Amino acid sequence: MTTNRRRFLTGTAGVATAAAAASISKVAMAALPEPITQSSPDTMPPLVPDTGRPYTPVVTLNGWTLPWRMNNGVKEFHLVAEPVVREMAPGFKAHLWGYNGQSPGPTIEVVEGDHVRIFVTNKLPEHTSVHWHGQRLPNGMDGVTGLTQAGIPPGKTFVYEFVARRPGTFMYHPHADEMTQMAMGMMGSWITHPKSRHPLIDEVDRDFVFLLNAYDIEPGSYTPKIMTMLDFNLWSWNSRVFPGIDSLNVRLNDKVRIRIGNLTMTNHPMHLHGHEFLVTGTDGGPTPKSTRFHEVTTDIAVGQMRQIEFLADEEGDWAFHCHKSHHTMNAMGHDVPTMIGVEHRGVVKQITKLIPDYMVMGERGMADMAEMEMPLPDNTAPMMTGDGPFGSVEMGGMFSVVKVRRGQKRGDYSDPGWYPHPAGTVAYEWTGALPDPARAYGAGRSSMPRRQQPSKDVEVKVRKPANHGGHDH
Template sequence: MDRRDFVKIGAAIGGALVASEALAQGAPDKNAGKRQRRAGPFPGGQPAVVTPNGTTLPLVEKDGVKIGHLVAMPVKHTLAPGLEADCWGYNGRVHGPTIEVVEGDRVRFYVTNRLPEPTTVHWHGVILPNGMDGVSGITQKPIEPRETHVYEFTFGKAGTFMYHPHYDEMTQMALGMVGMIVVHPKNPKGPRVDRDFALITHEWAIPAGTRRPDPNEMTDFNVLTFNAKAYPGTAPIVVGKGERVRMRFGNLSAMDHHPIHLHGLTFEVVGTDGGEIPVSARYPETTVLVPTGSVRVIEFVPTESGDWAMHCHMTHHMMNQMGHGFPVMVGANAQKIDARVQALVPDYMTMGQSGMGGMDDMKMPAPKNAIPMRGGKGPFATIDMGGMFTILKVRDDPDAEDGTGWYVHPNGTVANKADDVKMKADGIDPNVAF
């Protein structure tokens, strides 16, 4: 490589970095003219965070301090239609409400304990005085049942964080006691987003027909959720074509990382619970791995309208109360087995001989308060996925969409049954499948 080549490469790299930095600092948005940018209530016009299927903690300001109240308590919670569980949560909800503040805010959180055992609250990822960290026995006395403790500190750093107990974590977190924290920057950088969402992943062990999640389970989780809802209980996420969207994923699952995959677009990971990722370190992705105990923040601008799947890409995490521990039955002939068992149990049918995709359509009997293999109704057929799954609805006019409608495809844009004549014309034998 001679000096001239070196200078050319240096100029190219420098130009790319300048362009990338300009985007981060708020360069003109190509899509800005195609929509009305709505200023939100936070610095720089950033919008308020939406927690699908959830809520935001009410805060009251007094003498320069924002005051909130968290009540740890037993909660009866519906994870999906047909499955209710006896959980623990905050303020009558599972999971707890999202805490939303601004960098530099002084806060005072009262925490009341209505559980049958002590608890605390740890502010996961937040830098604060040691005595406010919420670790029982190390930084504070546990909050005994029927007691209220108070935490007071300043959010000195912007970012996305979480909160959860640090007393009997195995039980309390497994039963649903987790929540998200969003600290908006006082002086935001980069282009303003149009929509901002917070989703926390979770895994539960709830044997079919039971109500209490098993906090002792270490490997065999059978209900996987976004914001404590399994599909079809998850709320769809509606955004506009050409809008800039931010999604904040938190993971306080007991044992599993979750690779969250979005269809129909690419995104960049822009932050973690440690802070903002420098522009020079970002790269395009379609799947983000959210490790246990971590936060990942992504941003994207969708360019294609439609109903796009968003889900954990661990395939068992897209099933509802799937029976684990069964032998492999794919390809087996179970006629003799079924005949013998049906003499005792008339409705019995061996599952999985030709795969598991049509199990929901069979409407097989199940124990009360159970949703084995159950998915949801789609515009073309049954959606045979459940668990950590939802639908990103990209629309030209998102404010006119309530999330219940399905995308209307333009003519000729849906994959359909092939025509024999067209197959032959394209040199494909129509009988190749037989």
């Protein structure tokens, strides 16, 4: 089903105000806001408010913003917790749990001081709840099953109601069978915009948001392994893996804000190429200006939000990714031995007599994997994939591109294509003579001698691959 962008009916039929722990009666169900769903994995345009207080909306990377209705001054939303099918990359779909047709669920945007009412309908096979991560609210609306509320049974609808008391970047997720439900993809972003100009929150030209999440889905299968604690094989942004992650398209000299939340099982050092940024906010709110300093990588721990801002003043296609190298790979076997420098072509000839499709892997590193047309199971993504203007990008997982363009129009989030590099600004092959390398012969000794010296010096021999550019071996 495609996005239904119709605004909710604004009728004011009576809806009984209920605590989070009380289900909705059949009479009140008739007045529920219409549940809007979305199945497209593309980045949807920002949802400009036409009711309630105005604000500059965010863009959810490979996601969308949930519409609302105004009911006697209350901003009402309807979340539906349900099984979903999420396309993680072209040709690769996963059976997840999420909200309103997608995982993660839609972004909720409100304004500081808004009276918010969220109807949550449970279409899962077990009870659930919603915790509003980072919010100041009444204790009974905090969404912890057994502690602050009863779980929402399958088929029932509960109401959460509170005032959005402070601006910032937050998220929502269950606190019911959390190990299963979050491993299956149940989460979403929440943005509270300031009600007026704020001394610590600058206005920006582009405002993006996404969540970091991870899955263990074996190649050829569809459902995550919920018992996995650390050994995940799919590291994703908003349940998408590169090259399925859209680029972040901005205009030259735009001030850009990117809001990132981490609901994986480990930290992620997020790194932006070509620019420096400031960390201007966390899920605790905007950071004091005295604490801000420029950096190009910021670490986001589990359960944290980080808000970064930068001036996009360098044209080009700039990589943006987690700096943990295995987090920029797709499904891969973690028990594969290192074969670099091992000559096994003779063995391969014998193996291919029994297994015709067998291929040598890792003898010269793993880059060859990106070029191999290796048979894959029906439902999976290649380990390294994505074609750039100069060939294979050899990346997967938590990787995308910030595209900065002089000609990008204000409010235009469409992909401008690859950057046309000016003449003389691309790295090139040197074909001239190479100078002799400078060597240091006066290297110092160790700080103290070893107690037992080897009987003779050990010489390490390096085997380099054939056709090594004519250099000495």
